[in-house]
Amino acid sequence: MLNEYFIRRVLYLVPVLIFISFMSFSLIYIAPGDPAEIMMTSPSGGYDEAAVEAFRIAHGLDQPFYIQYLNWIKNAAVGDFGYSYMSEQSVFETVLNAFENTLKLSVLALAIALVIAIPLGVVSALKHNTIVDDACRFGALLGVSIPNFWQAYLMIIFFSVIIHWLPASGFGHGTDISYMIMPAAVLGTGSAAVMVRMIRSSMLDVMGKEYIQTARGKGLSEKIVIIRHALKNALVPVITVIGLSIGFLLNGSVVVETIFGWSGIGNLVVDSILSHDYMMVQGSVLFVAVIFLLINFFVDLVYVWANPEIRYDKTS
């Protein structure tokens, strides 16, 4: 039953959440040197002994490791990820803000990816083993092999420097879509490449199914057979790719946001690392991991919901 499935999936999230929080927390311990010193190291490299000592006590760093972890997780659970050493702003608020921007970009990128990938994947499958198919497959391979930062610069050179259509970089108050087009296109083409392959194989799989032959046997036109009988079933597994694509988009956001100066979470992490704002790095990474985990969880649920066979199943 769906409820049972839901509960099982939630329960299974728990150990993973504990593991990832533990991993995020331990990050500070893999660094060579004393965490308090690292946390309090200013970008110039120096630190104030008194401040380090104060930080150590304030954060309970003089206490045993597991107590520190429990304290940290207690705070993190209510959204207290500490304060940025640099800006003294709440890490959680800053991360949340940045993530909102990344989300905007990702939604546009995902839309671009789907618009490219669905027709290409379907055509590639229908023209199985022809030149068209080979071209689609090679294009998809090219799409995942091209470094996104390089693609970004090629696009900037073309669209901003040569034909002056789009601004090279910037944020445009977060609402101006012209600033979003290029970064979203870079991210979108990359994940489209992953999707094309998936849609192609899913579609191929479905087109070989006996029920497609049955549908043809009923005298339905090939168009109806493809759209009504094949595409719908072929796109169900694609839902799972959306989860994967979000991982792909988040990964891509690191470089792409940095290049295009988009104030998202990728940009934030890179800036924080370069300015040694470790509290911010730790908070962002944990936040992204939790969000990514939850997205995948929801994608799983949607997949189950879209699949009547699983949805109604009594056993699994």
Add this chain to the structure above:
Amino acid sequence: MSDVLLKVSDVSVTIPTEQGTVHAVDNATFSINKHEVFSLIGESGSGKSILGQAIMRLLPLNAMFSGKVELGGMEISALSEKEMQKVRGKIVSSIAQNPYLAMNPGIRVGTQVAEPMQAHLGMSKEDAKSRTCQALKYFDITPPEVREREYPFQYSGGMLQRAMVAMGTAANPELIIADEPTKGVDVLKKRNIAAIFQKVASKGCAFLLITHDVGFARAMSDRIAVNYCGQIIEIAEKEPFFKEPLHPYSQALLDAVPERGMHPIPGPSPSMIEVPEGCRFHPRCPNKADRCLKNPPVVEINGRCVRCWMYA
């Protein structure tokens, strides 16, 4: 003789594969009359299913077809794909072996049953729906209003089989091609399938039963054709055929059924790629002679056809 519904003349199908060319159907010639139940029997893998697909014009894309198929006086082997779509489901319809594979798992059963009505009878969605409910009820799928909205996996196997028959007969076709309807089915279910088919046949629909199940063919058919290694080697009315099969393979096939002592046919089934020269059965035939290395003629005896030198 009553009038001919389906006429298959010199139909051959070859399918190129990596291992070589499969000679799936070789010069098949036969006809089925209106309201007649005609069985094509033979071992699995002897190309009978391909013949069914050839009639429906739903062969694999790489298959090579030659010959002529006429249905109700129309040469359907010469129709364009678009015109053929008007024939499929409307005049000739097919019923597959495994309903769980043949029904789309993601679409409600009612919608699938209604599709031929909408495509061929020009019915609106509502009309097709009420007619679907009637059809489901006719095949004991109750309550139809509930069942109509369910998905295939919610049906039991027997019920889905009936739904598939309802779907195949939705647009009142004149001929139904049923491919191995009893494969992997126990005796009880087999009896149910026979009952449904008889129900459909009693309304005047002709059948081409493609089966390896001699008992089922005997129970159902008016006439029998025997297929061996891509060739039809004997065609006869049911009674004379079971009384006295002419072709040595037909005899061997009948001796292989449990009621007749389950004598296996000696020798391995021939390859469909490198087919035996001359009579395709000669390597396994108890009566083989030198002449069998040459292609045997099709001999007509008392309205029966047999492809064997013994009767030449």
Add this chain to the structure above:
Amino acid sequence: MIKLLKNRQIALSLIILGGLIFMAIFAGVLAPYDYTEKDLQNRLQPPSSNHLFGTDNLGRDILTMVMYGAQASLLVGFAVVSISLAIGVMLGVLAGYYGGWLDEIIMRLTDSFLAFPSMFLALAITAFLGQGMENMMLALIAVEWTVFARVARGSTLDVKTKGYVRASRWIGASNAYVMIKHVLPNIISPVLIMASLGIGNVILAAAGLSFLGLGVQPSTPEWGAMLNAGRTYFTTAPWLMLFPGLFIMITVLAFNYFGDGLRDALDQKMKNIELEGRF
């Protein structure tokens, strides 16, 4: 093996990969210049017969740098994937073979690593370890091993149910014997495919980290670092970015093309691999 080489896709990608590896190994002999040789007189020169790929902001020959860059990229790719493969396959086989709580722990650990978008995990690790080639490799291993663990576990589960493996256990073969003799050979092809695709991925990620200034030191000839250095001049001297980027793409493409061809050629239930989010 010979049959595989007849596959056009595999043969073509092997030729390209062979060329790249040759170029990397013999960079010292093949390169027209010394990569440390600065020639400030000739800085930012466009491609010419003297400098086929032009020169960079310090007057170094870009073709030379690209050739030496192949060393760094291929070394990182092969090293990270070999180590990840060893860790991942070991854990995956143990998890799949023994099942139970061991499986549960290993798989939850894998899931936890996978819960981080890989770039963020790699970034966080390099952030705290500090930059440098070794630390970057460590970070990439941390994100890469999970893929192998999952593939190895899946294939092990598959093999475990096979009759001959069960039979071998019944006649008293030790667990270690069964794992080495039966399980490993059977997971080799999916793992090889993943390794080929993995190298492409690692090279891409490494270049990304170096591009952000978090990987290898900017002065070393490495493709990502070269792109980073070229950013400032991308409008005035685009060749600084064009050639290193092109070589990253060709290399990654060749590895992906090879892995893809291998998958098609070996084509045995490789579908589960597709679900690993890799190409």
